[in-house]
Amino acid sequence: MSWWATYPGTRKLAVIVSAVLLLAFTAFPFFWMVTTAFKAPSEIFVYPPYFFPKHFTFENIARLFDQTRFLTYFRNSVFVSSMTVLVTLTIATPGAYSLTRFRFLGREKIAAVILFTYMFAPIMIIIPFYVLIRFFGIANTHLALILSYTAFCLPFSLWMLRTFFQSIPLDLEEAALTDGADRLRAILHVLLPMALPGIIATGIFTFILAWNDYIFVRILITSDELKTLSVGIADLYNSSVIDWGMIMSGGMLIIVPVVVVFAYIQRFLVSGWGAGGVKG
Amino acid sequence: MRLSQGATGLLLIAPAVALLSCLTLYPVFHGIWLSFYAKHSFFPGQQFIGLANYAFLLHDPDFWSSLWRGVIYSVSTITLQIGVGVAAALVLNEVFPARNLVRGIVLFPYMIPTVVAVILWKWLLNNQFGLVNYGLVELGLAEENISWMGHSYIMVSLILISVWQFFPFVVLAVLARLQTIPQELYEAAKVDGAGAVRRFLHVTLPQLASVLFVVILLRSIWMFTKFDTVWLITQGGGAEKYIRTLPVYAYLRTFHFYEAGTGAAIAVVMFAILAASTTVYFYLFRTDERL
Numbered sequence: 001m002s003w004w005a006t007y008p009g010t011r012k013l014a015v016i017v018s019a020v021l022l023l024a025f026t027a028f029p030f031f032w033m034v035t036t037a038f039k040a041p042s043e044i045f046v047y048p049p050y051f052f053p054k055h056f057t058f059e060n061i062a063r064l065f066d067q068t069r070f071l072t073y074f075r076n077s078v079f080v081s082s083m084t085v086l087v088t089l090t091i092a093t094p095g096a097y098s099l100t101r102f103r104f105l106g107r108e109k110i111a112a113v114i115l116f117t118y119m120f121a122p123i124m125i126i127i128p129f130y131v132l133i134r135f136f137g138i139a140n141t142h143l144a145l146i147l148s149y150t151a152f153c154l155p156f157s158l159w160m161l162r163t164f165f166q167s168i169p170l171d172l173e174e175a176a177l178t179d180g181a182d183r184l185r186a187i188l189h190v191l192l193p194m195a196l197p198g199i200i201a202t203g204i205f206t207f208i209l210a211w212n213d214y215i216f217v218r219i220l221i222t223s224d225e226l227k228t229l230s231v232g233i234a235d236l237y238n239s240s241v242i243d244w245g246m247i248m249s250g251g252m253l254i255i256v257p258v259v260v261v262f263a264y265i266q267r268f269l270v271s272g273w274g275a276g277g278v279k280g
Numbered sequence: 281m282r283l284s285q286g287a288t289g290l291l292l293i294a295p296a297v298a299l300l301s302c303l304t305l306y307p308v309f310h311g312i313w314l315s316f317y318a319k320h321s322f323f324p325g326q327q328f329i330g331l332a333n334y335a336f337l338l339h340d341p342d343f344w345s346s347l348w349r350g351v352i353y354s355v356s357t358i359t360l361q362i363g364v365g366v367a368a369a370l371v372l373n374e375v376f377p378a379r380n381l382v383r384g385i386v387l388f389p390y391m392i393p394t395v396v397a398v399i400l401w402k403w404l405l406n407n408q409f410g411l412v413n414y415g416l417v418e419l420g421l422a423e424e425n426i427s428w429m430g431h432s433y434i435m436v437s438l439i440l441i442s443v444w445q446f447f448p449f450v451v452l453a454v455l456a457r458l459q460t461i462p463q464e465l466y467e468a469a470k471v472d473g474a475g476a477v478r479r480f481l482h483v484t485l486p487q488l489a490s491v492l493f494v495v496i497l498l499r500s501i502w503m504f505t506k507f508d509t510v511w512l513i514t515q516g517g518g519a520e521k522y523i524r525t526l527p528v529y530a531y532l533r534t535f536h537f538y539e540a541g542t543g544a545a546i547a548v549v550m551f552a553i554l555a556a557s558t559t560v561y562f563y564l565f566r567t568d569e570r571l
Contacts, residue, residue, distance in 0.1 A: 121502055123547065
């Protein structure tokens with residue numbers, strides 16, 4: 001017999017205590033960031049520290065907007081990430097459909113190579129990539145970022161969408177085809193509506209990956225007005241006096257969009273579907 | 281004109297294949313080519329120097345210490361991620377109030393930009409005003425404030441931050457698998473008188489073997505090539521030298537010393553190490569049911 005079976009309720013208590021500890025480990029740093037973001041500088045640097053701001057203030061956020069180009073970085077991040085989602089889905093959806101529904105020579109080889117490139121980390125290719133981007137004269141443009149994110153997101157997008165298309169029975173499309181619909185209409189009216197949740201989730205993963213990236217922006221972008229949030233926030237550090245209140249409010253604001261989209265994909269994640277859609 | 285099945289299929293996948301070939305596969309080969317040249321990172325033109333970049337690395341103490349630090353970093357973070365991740369997944373698989381919300385929050389550190397993970401922890405670990413030092417001193421676990429970003433503790437801080445940021449990936453994969461283990465297996469084990477520990481060792485763990493095989497593979501590749509978390513902690517300043525791993529060294533060689541050829545050679549060496557270790561890993565642990 002296991003030890004807790006002899007004491008009813010002990011197992012339940014152990015589970016709850018562990019869950020609380022786990023929650024403290026993951027959530028507390030976020031809590032501390034948010035509470036610091038709303039403290040006045042005089043309250044941030046006190047000993048002993050306290051948990052909640054005594055005087056709730058928006059000073060730090062105001063400084064972030066006044067003294068840095070936070071809004072520009074934010075706009076750039078939104079633009080680059082959204083364009084990446086658009087381009088990736090436009091290329092990956094027909095590609096994944098082809099890998100699921102068509103038979104052609106080399107199909108499995110293509111699928112294997114795509115899975116192989118999924119394991120690549122940016123640092124392994126970034127140096128020749130950088131030389132290439134300079135050769136084409138598109139260094140320091142948003143186009144370079146969108147292209148690199150698309151290349152980086154394509155493998156998992158193809159893989160996720162393929163799994164999703166495979167889960168949709170072929171019969172439905174065939175039924176539409178025998179009813180006289182042509183292939184395109186069968187896809188648009190039968191397959192796509194069913195695949196939509198999967199396409200949206202894939203788009204969200206792509207968005208998060210582009211939104212979070214640091215290394216491509218660091219290397220490909222040199223103009224301050226083209227930088228995105230990750231690099232913009234990291235550069236706040238380079239000043240001689242570190243303004244923790246301002247940095248924490250910046251960190252808090254970057255993750256707001258991530259929280260919003262994460263709420264949508266969480267149900268997919270926990271059920272295991274799309275577990276491969278996150279890398280890093 | 282109507283296209284044949286095969287032609288339509290190829291046409292639909294063509295853009296993806298073209299883009300991946302140009303922007304991912306071609307750079308790999310270009311990188312190998314580049315590693316045989318002396319090339320300035322900004323200016324055009326290069327000079328063939330054969331294996332000189334590799335010969336340089338062979339005698340470069342910085343290269344060897346970066347490799348060694350990278351191995352320490354990868355092995356320790358992967359071990360901790362697997363340990364914490366599997367334990368967390370077991371807890372999250374139990375029934376308790378607000379379970380879905382807790383699951384979401386636990387997965388969340390993996391979804392945030394690395395820069396946020398780093399600034400959060402740099403603030404918590406701040407020497408003077410950090411909450412961690414305050415807690416340790418108050419509880420009597422430390423006599424005075426620990427310099428977490430100083431040379432003796434910076435590797436510990438890096439490992440802590442990395443585990444916090446990446447263990448949710450393990451949770452994600454393991455939790456998904458736990459949900460599919462048939463309950464009858466546990467019932468049968470109970471009937472046989474197996475306690476909780478033995479049920480974990482003899483029922484849960486074998487069922488998790490295949491998912492752990494893949495998770496360890498992916499995490500090893502990604503931790504060994506991790507750049508942003510390591511770099512962002514110091515951004516090249518302070519005790520940077522004490523957490524310099526191979527990806528950071530490749531970056532420094534290319535973008536601070538402007539030696540793109542040497543940088544490319546380091547990347548090729550990383551590739552070779554990963555290819556060799558992956559082969560050994562597959563040879564040792566792969567069974568047909570796993571992949």
